Amino acid sequence: MTGGAPLPRERGPLSAAVLEVLRGGGPVRGPDAAAADPFGDDLQLALYLAYEPHYRDLAGVAAEREWDPALLGLRRPMEEAFLAALRAAVPAARAEGADGGVAAAVEELLVDPVDGEGVSYRLAADGDWRGVREYLAHRSLYQLKESDPQVWLIPRLEGQAKASLVAVAYDEFGGGRGERVHARLFAELMEGAGLDSSYGRYVDVAPAATLATVNVMSLFGLHRALRGAAAGNFAVLEITSPPGARRMVKALERLGAQERCLRFFEEHVEADAVHEQVMRRDVLGDLLAREPGLAADVAFGIRATVWLDERWDAAVLTAWDAGRSSLREPLPEPPAGLGDRAG
Ligand SMILES: [Fe+2]
Ligand SMILES: [Fe+2]
Structure with a gap:
């Protein structure tokens, strides 16, 4: 750089x-x-x-x-x-039992309707390269620093919650292999879609709804007082990732995308099935056993993340339905030959 x-x-x-x-x-x-x-x-x-x-x-x-x-x-x-x-x-957590609504919030995350609304559903159903490229440009603000905002949480945890969070992070950062760092896989995906993978390239065209989804991670991550919310945020990312990634694999396969475009999402279908369990049981479970007072904040972190994600989905789909770009300025036309399955 x-x-x-x-x-x-x-x-x-x-x-x-x-x-x-x-x-x-x-x-x-x-x-x-x-x-x-x-x-x-x-x-x-x-x-x-x-x-x-x-x-x-x-x-x-x-x-x-x-x-x-x-x-x-x-x-x-x-x-x-x-x-x-x-x-x-953010809708207030229903005060269910002693857990401050955490179980209820997690339960809602686990429901992945077949006919759900959202950008990945739309792309899986009938997305074109223009839509996929816009999706990647939005997501690049976070994915090119994937998991960096979440590791601020490490010094703020103890015991099993710390050990398990680090186990998840180890995978996010490539399991000891630089070429497997998830941010690197995302850069390769962007390149295979004819986009510029340099860090920060699309910030200028990213709307507020996109910026907010990244800012919330930095806000929660950088404040120890908000560590419960940060743990809730990370849990959402890991729990909702596999079904969304599966839909993106479907979209990219249908478009005949290059092999390097599939790797990022295939990795997330596989790894996040495990991460989901670890985040729920070992990170949230152990954190709340140690610090039950954080329950309301964990539930808030989950619900705030979902609320911002749904807001982003709605903004993108509204723009597309109106025939507009979902970015502040449209991307150049996709280069020819993107769907040739070469590379
Ligand atoms: Fe990842
Ligand atoms: Fe993960």
Whole structure:
């Protein structure tokens, strides 16, 4: 990686202020985060950019900016606004038994209707390359740093929950083999779909609904006080992954995609069948046995993740149904020969 990820264009006063601090450092009078739409483009892009120095280089941004008090000062009110809006929006956990609604929330995740609504259902049924490529561009914001936001959780766990979370993470990071790191498999999938796999390439065209699905992981992961919600978030990713991945394999096979396009999803059909069990029984189970007080937060983490995912699905499908791109700008036409099954 040379030069770092490109900086996207600002989308309002909050993102403009964060970009100014990233480029130059030093205090910037922050606009009022509480006045912004907590799920809107400006706040979500600003928050995304405020988190990014924790993960990767940004073009023209000093690595030291990660702990710049000016950046952290802008970030905090945005996090508070986002978190408050999530708590208000997410359906309250039904207080079932002593587990704060965790079992009920997990139970709902395990239901995968055959005729469900959602982007992967649509792509499996009749998706074309244009749809698949948009899906991959959205997902690239997270998948090119897959599991990085979840490993903030490791020092915040103990005992079996820690051991089991690390066992899952070991697979996410390739089981000791660099070429099997899931983020690497996703990059190969993008390349096989004729997309640019460089990190951060599609941030500028990603709508707020996409940014929010990644920001919630950074928010939960970077705050020890939210470790219960972070565990709930990770559990959702692992539990809902195999059926979604199966649908994407179906879509890609129908389109005659190259072998390198299938590997990422095939890996997730297989590995996540095991991860699902480990996350439920050994990570959530052990965490709640140690810290029963976290139950409501675990349930909140699960429900907030599902709520943001469903919102993203709805936004993408609404755009497609209206004949529009689901990105802020349409991607170039798919290159010829994508479905040739070569490579
Ligand atoms: Fe993975
Ligand atoms: Fe997994």
